[in-house]
Amino acid sequence: MKLSISTYTLFSQPIDEAIKQLVxxxxxxxxxxxxxxxxxxxxxxxxxSQLMSIAQFAKENRVSFGFHLPIKHFNPALVDKTTxxxxxxxxxxxxxLEMNYVLLHPGLNLSVDNGIDSTSRFxxxxxxxxxxxxxxxxxxxxxxxxxxxxxxxxxxxxxxxxNDSRVSIMLDTGHCYMNSKxxxxxxxxxxxxxxxxxxxxxxxxxxxxxxxIGEGDIPFKQLLLEYKEKDxxxxxxxxxxxxxxxxxxxxxQFFD
Numbered sequence: 256m257k258l259s260i261s262t263y264t265l266f267s268q269p270i271d272e273a274i275k276q277l278v279x280x281x282x283x284x285x286x287x288x289x290x291x292x293x294x295x296x297x298x299x300x301x302x303x304s305q306l307m308s309i310a311q312f313a314k315e316n317r318v319s320f321g322f323h324l325p326i327k328h329f330n331p332a333l334v335d336k337t338t339x340x341x342x343x344x345x346x347x348x349x350x351x352l353e354m355n356y357v358l359l360h361p362g363l364n365l366s367v368d369n370g371i372d373s374t375s376r377f378x379x380x381x382x383x384x385x386x387x388x389x390x391x392x393x394x395x396x397x398x399x400x401x402x403x404x405x406x407x408x409x410x411x412x413x414x415x416x417x418n419d420s421r422v423s424i425m426l427d428t429g430h431c432y433m434n435s436k437x438x439x440x441x442x443x444x445x446x447x448x449x450x451x452x453x454x455x456x457x458x459x460x461x462x463x464x465x466x467x468i469g470e471g472d473i474p475f476k477q478l479l480l481e482y483k484e485k486d487x488x489x490x491x492x493x494x495x496x497x498x499x500x501x502x503x504x505x506x507x508q509f510f511d
Contacts, residue, residue, distance in 0.1 A: 256510065259284035259321065261454075261492040262294055263465065264499050270294040271309060277496070278316050286321040286358070286490050289345065295325045299344050306351040313352070321490070322354045323394075330362035331377040332370035332403040338362075338377075346384050356390040356451065357381075358425050361404035361413065370403035375416035382419055392425040392451040397433050397463050405434050407445040414449055423451035425490070429458045429465065432473050436460040443478055452488035455502050467498035468505040476509050483510060 260282045265273035277285055289295040329341045364370030393413060396404045404410055410424050424446045435442040457471030458464040468475045491499035
């Protein structure tokens with residue numbers, strides 16, 4: 256079982272300070288949130304020397320990073336100049352911090368088919384840019400008008416079109432529950448053969464609350480026992496570090 260934590264747990268803090276707090280708390284695998292004033296915007300504004308300072312700190316503490324790419328204005332489903340500019344800046348960060356993986360939301364398009372095709376083409380371009388050892392994960396997203404990737408089937412179609420072993424799914428439990436509350440386990444099961452990791456966060460099926468396991472209604476024990484033998488990373492993406500710690504203890508209990 257591989258456990259990681261998202262800097263979303265410290266979303267109100269500057270991302271460099273959040274990284275230091277998580278590392279000092281003993282975390283060895285951290286997903287950097289590329290969204291928000293204190294996280295994504297601050298990270299994208301850093302110069303190379305600032306990024307290299309973070310990279311050196313990570314190496315000294317044997318910490319690895321994943322990168323949740325920005326959501327706002329980053330739209331693989333309908334690529335524009337802004338999306339390309341954001342990607343080029345993110346690529347600089349990926350290379351300096353030696354990210355293990357990057358994670359994206361497909362974005363928005365009035366046409367599902369066109370959105371899937373655009374996302375697939377852009378991912379192929381991203382893979383050409385990325386270091387060969389860096390993986391790319393596509394996340395299922397919350398329900399919204401014109402959104403691409405709210406269903407696991409859409410993500411699988413994108414993966415099949417890209418046809419590259421480096422591309423897989425980051426299953427977000429909270430988003431899946433909001434989209435498929437009544438068929439949650441079945442919908443999650445579709446991702447099994449394409450799974451890179453799981454975003455662990457709970458809710459009550461309506462809002463993206465990012466709660467700790469047990470604070471919402473998601474049947475985590477049933478879900479995680481089905482993934483017990485799966486080689487994937489569990490990213491604790493709760494709204495506090497304390498919530499991540501509680502979720503980690505729950506997962507350990509499930510597997511004992």
